[in-house]
Amino acid sequence: MSIVYDRVALIGLGLIASSIFWASKRGNLAGEVVGYARSADTRDTAREIGLCDTVYDDIRDAVRDADLVVLCVPVGVMGDVVAQIADVLKPGATLTDVGSVKRDVITSVTPHLPQGVHFVPAHPLAGTEHSGPRSGFAELFDNRWSLLVPVDGTAPAATAKLRRFWEGLGANVEEMDADHHDLVLAVTSHAPHLIAYTMVGVADDLRRVTDSEVVKYSAAGFRDFTRIAASDPTMWRDVFLTNKDATLEILGRFTEELFALQRAIRQGDGDHLFDYFTRTRAIRRGIIEAGQDTDAPNFGRTPGQKP
Numbered sequence: 001m002s003i004v005y006d007r008v009a010l011i012g013l014g015l016i017a018s019s020i021f022w023a024s025k026r027g028n029l030a031g032e033v034v035g036y037a038r039s040a041d042t043r044d045t046a047r048e049i050g051l052c053d054t055v056y057d058d059i060r061d062a063v064r065d066a067d068l069v070v071l072c073v074p075v076g077v078m079g080d081v082v083a084q085i086a087d088v089l090k091p092g093a094t095l096t097d098v099g100s101v102k103r104d105v106i107t108s109v110t111p112h113l114p115q116g117v118h119f120v121p122a123h124p125l126a127g128t129e130h131s132g133p134r135s136g137f138a139e140l141f142d143n144r145w146s147l148l149v150p151v152d153g154t155a156p157a158a159t160a161k162l163r164r165f166w167e168g169l170g171a172n173v174e175e176m177d178a179d180h181h182d183l184v185l186a187v188t189s190h191a192p193h194l195i196a197y198t199m200v201g202v203a204d205d206l207r208r209v210t211d212s213e214v215v216k217y218s219a220a221g222f223r224d225f226t227r228i229a230a231s232d233p234t235m236w237r238d239v240f241l242t243n244k245d246a247t248l249e250i251l252g253r254f255t256e257e258l259f260a261l262q263r264a265i266r267q268g269d270g271d272h273l274f275d276y277f278t279r280t281r282a283i284r285r286g287i288i289e290a291g292q293d294t295d296a297p298n299f300g301r302t303p304g305q306k307p
Contacts, residue, residue, distance in 0.1 A: 003028060003031050004164050004165045007031060007066045008024065008068045009034050010033065010035040010072055011070065011073060011081060011085075012073040013046050013052070013055070013133045015132070016098045016124065016140075017098075017136070018046075018134070019137055019140035020033075020070060021035070021051055022138035023140070025138070027170075030068075032054075034055070034062050036059045042132070045132070049133065059084055060088045066089075066093060067090065068093065068165065070097065074099075074235050075099040075235075076237075076242060078109055083112045091117065092116060092117075094158050094161065094162055097121055100123060100190070100235075101182055101185070102181045103178040105121055106119075106121060118154055119150075120148055120150045122146055122148050122149065124144065124146040124171060125145045125147065127140070129227050141171040142171075143170065144170075144292075145172050146172070147176045148162060148166075148174070149177070182243050183246045186243060186246035186249065187250055190243055191254060192228070193239075194247070194251065196225040196229045199225045200226055
């Protein structure tokens with residue numbers, strides 16, 4: 001693809017930002033990609049591994065003259081970050097983010113948005129349990145979905161341009177309403193993460209099963225729980241606090257389903273269990289058929305491969 005933006009600024013240099021950088025270089029999508037991270041250690045690491053054409057020590061210098069500014073920071077601080085940079089954002093520039101929650105981000109960012117800057121919130125549905133500037137890789141977004149959530153009044157041309165950028169990174173792109181996005185993600189990501197954290201916590205609390213047994217005899221189900229539960233705690237704390245209503249709604253439904261399964265097990269209702277597991281198995285087949293995973297052993301991963 002040809003260059004989409006002359007200058008891209010990445011704010012926050014973790015897994016998503018570093019993957020955006022490597023994928024944009026692979027696709028020649030930007031004339032220049034610059035970056036900023038709050039931590040001096042992160043900035044030093046980024047410079048060491050060649051992450052970004054320039055890494056700035058001052059966030060305002062990083063976003064100045066950028067045509068696209070990508071907020072890759074926890075959703076709980078996005079409003080504060082935009083307040084710091086608002087007066088140096090380039091007129092006509094596009095501001096976007098990669099947060100897992102959209103309504104709260106829109107509410108916190110919009111009051112600080114200057115006239116003439118386009119705000120197109122986004123959420124790439126891709127990631128691993130790893131974090132930090134060394135964790136990114138160019139293929140992270142390939143055949144994954146990136147959801148765009150343009151706010152009212154966003155220029156269609158700005159949304160279309162960001163769509164081209166994400167498609168150039170390898171993603172499939174769709175637009176979605178903010179509230180619907182938050183409900184969908186509560187089902188597909190937020191509640192499952194909370195359940196994974198809980199299950200790993202239960203194993204830690206169940207002292208009749210020793211720590212060494214939990215590690216040594218971990219079957220695939222628990223092992224995948226631990227992989228999910230190893231995700232960035234700051235990011236997930238902010239996700240649950242900012243998508244509270246949708247997450248609580250889904251957890252309420254989950255609790256009802258769990259009670260029904262408990263009752264079926266207690267009463268020996270094998271028909272209920274079989275029918276329920278048959279229905280959920282079909283959902284797994286649908287995910288594989290949609291190309292969002294593989295039915296190969298261990299999900300097609302080889303030892304040492306990034307999930």
